[in-house]
Amino acid sequence: MKDSRLVVGLMTGTSLDGVDAALVEIVGSGLFTRAKLLHFISVPFEPVVREELFKVASGKLISSQTISQLNFLLGILYSEVVFKLCQVAGTDFHDVELIGSHGQTIFHQSEPSLFCGRKIASTLQIGEAAFLAERTGVTTVSDFRPRDMSAGGKGAPLIPYVDYVLFRDPRLGRVLLNVGGIANIPSIPAAAEMHQVKAFDTGPGNMVIDALVRHFTAGEKKFDYRGQVAQSGTVLPAVLNRLLAKDYFSQEPPKSAGREQFGELFVQEFLDDQSSHRFEDLVCTATELTARSIANAIEDFVIPGAHMNQLAVSGGGAQNEFLLERLRALLPQLEVLNCDDLGIPVEAKEAVGFAILANETFNLNAGNLPSATGARHPVVLGKVTYGDNYRSLRGIHPS
């Protein structure tokens, strides 16, 4: 590609598993961004690091020393992941122009609560960008979420902006379903303006399914591989209908869900009532709950406002074949695709996203989508830490 720029995107998810890193070739910026994934790796954290992260992220009592040390340690580990990524990609890391690092979320509260007499919502990502900038020499954008929240947004989701930039289509309306623990649907009408993009959480993604699988296998299995357990079960209609009657599903978007609605308490309720049922049937019912709540949300809240042609699925749930089958059956009017079919592999999507958001910041473009985050207006996201390559960077000229 001509005038392209090599950008590394780094993502560490709330699962605390490790660091996802994408080497991306980007041309242009804003609505004219084109991106090509050159290489992707996922590097697990060492158990001792994961343990500290878990302590900090799970609300346990710690000292500020632990957060401070962990912030610096993660920055060092991130820089090593960049070296590894460049090595396996056969790219000299000096050729990378920019890094976008999401960091590890150790706290996120999008609804304000009273703190020292003020209503405060907040988010905190760690992984000191100074080490990325120093060790790789590459100017780094980090800490994307606070800037959106400072403008009244929820700091999430940020990926719908990337979806809009990469996947909007002049003729096709697209729902870009992301099935993580929670299921989220950015929807992009054909030839949409940015403010026409909607995004909200439909409810549980894999969260309930995974919890049931972990429970019944005593932790041996962590998820329903390809949906095989669900496939072998039968839906329990009484259970399903009772769960689908929960208020969340009928609430008008924008809305966001989390462990508060569909975490342990929800699963416990499920288990307590249904102890006489077979494991397969419970998993099948949980999968059907995910499928129906997504399908209903699309039919109730998306399609009435804009014609949709495709449903492109990403996230862990994109591997659940039974879930995809159920979505196809429930939404016959949509072509159900795997996100891979749009050119970005499912597992790399978020890391690619933060490479693109870094490129936006670097070009002084806003990177949040107020219609998705609820922010009052678009803002240039993140914080810029200069690596030694600032001397040769295109796009920034000191006075």
Added chain:
Amino acid sequence: MKDSRLVVGLMTGTSLDGVDAALVEIVGSGLFTRAKLLHFISVPFEPVVREELFKVASGKLISSQTISQLNFLLGILYSEVVFKLCQVAGTDFHDVELIGSHGQTIFHQSEPSLFCGRKIASTLQIGEAAFLAERTGVTTVSDFRPRDMSAGGKGAPLIPYVDYVLFRDPRLGRVLLNVGGIANIPSIPAAAEMHQVKAFDTGPGNMVIDALVRHFTAGEKKFDYRGQVAQSGTVLPAVLNRLLAKDYFSQEPPKSAGREQFGELFVQEFLDDQSSHRFEDLVCTATELTARSIANAIEDFVIPGAHMNQLAVSGGGAQNEFLLERLRALLPQLEVLNCDDLGIPVEAKEAVGFAILANETFNLNAGNLPSATGARHPVVLGKVTYGDNYRSLRGIHPS
């Protein structure tokens, strides 16, 4: 001034008292920087905020939620301090081009210790810059110390760079003594190159004096106003000589001191041994300890390498007239000045410093002094968060 830029510098010190804010008119950058203080205010924290800060900064066990919420809250409070500063200065805040915010240090460990199997030193400042950028619309530089530490420095002291930029003189060698809790001496030979600037901690500044005053007044007084208590006492020579024999004072610089050497344990030792002595004599001895350790350090480690003409005192200790008198007596070869005499009021010096450091970052100039921090090389400090004024900023042009 022609081509000047209005910059706000914000400093919140380890005393957790409140926010210092300086409105500074800056011309140029780097070695050609000229700065004029237009207005300075100091805004105390509300007790409830101070209490939370104290919890977090004193090593108490807290959850990451507390740090996250406090980070956002401080960012909001900082923005209100900027509004107040501009209001009392009669300046439209839209005319401010840049903010430099040091943030509140809640942890600082410049010596590495083992953490998750690695040797890690770290520092952590909070006070979310996104709120400064959003609410004032002014692009903000924050988080100055980590970038120096990522380059192997101690992340401190950063002010000697500012001292060099503002106070170097073609004909006069200057020692810029800062007497905070700890006493620090950047020294700048006449016509010095940047690498000739030295800076190190000489030992206690006000730390021991203040602790004695608090102890003997049961907390009613917090420091020895103008050195009046010391003035009325007599030095206890046996005590003084025993304290001056401590290893720290004879160690070659660079060296840095803190509560580990001269905090509660040191004061306790002082008190335990000397319970029969008069309060005034103990305070006088502690003041003499500060004066002698400074004078000895200048005679042993500064003057042998470079001719010095002036000693300019800043920090809380600059108000201690008895201390100044003792320094004049002990260093007759130097002209002892108050830092005010060099054009920056003592109390505003650090806030002005972070305005100047922000201006350096904004101009992509390195802002650390490796000879002071121990960094391997100069780096562009801090992180840049864009306010809405990025559209009109001179010095940054998007590609």
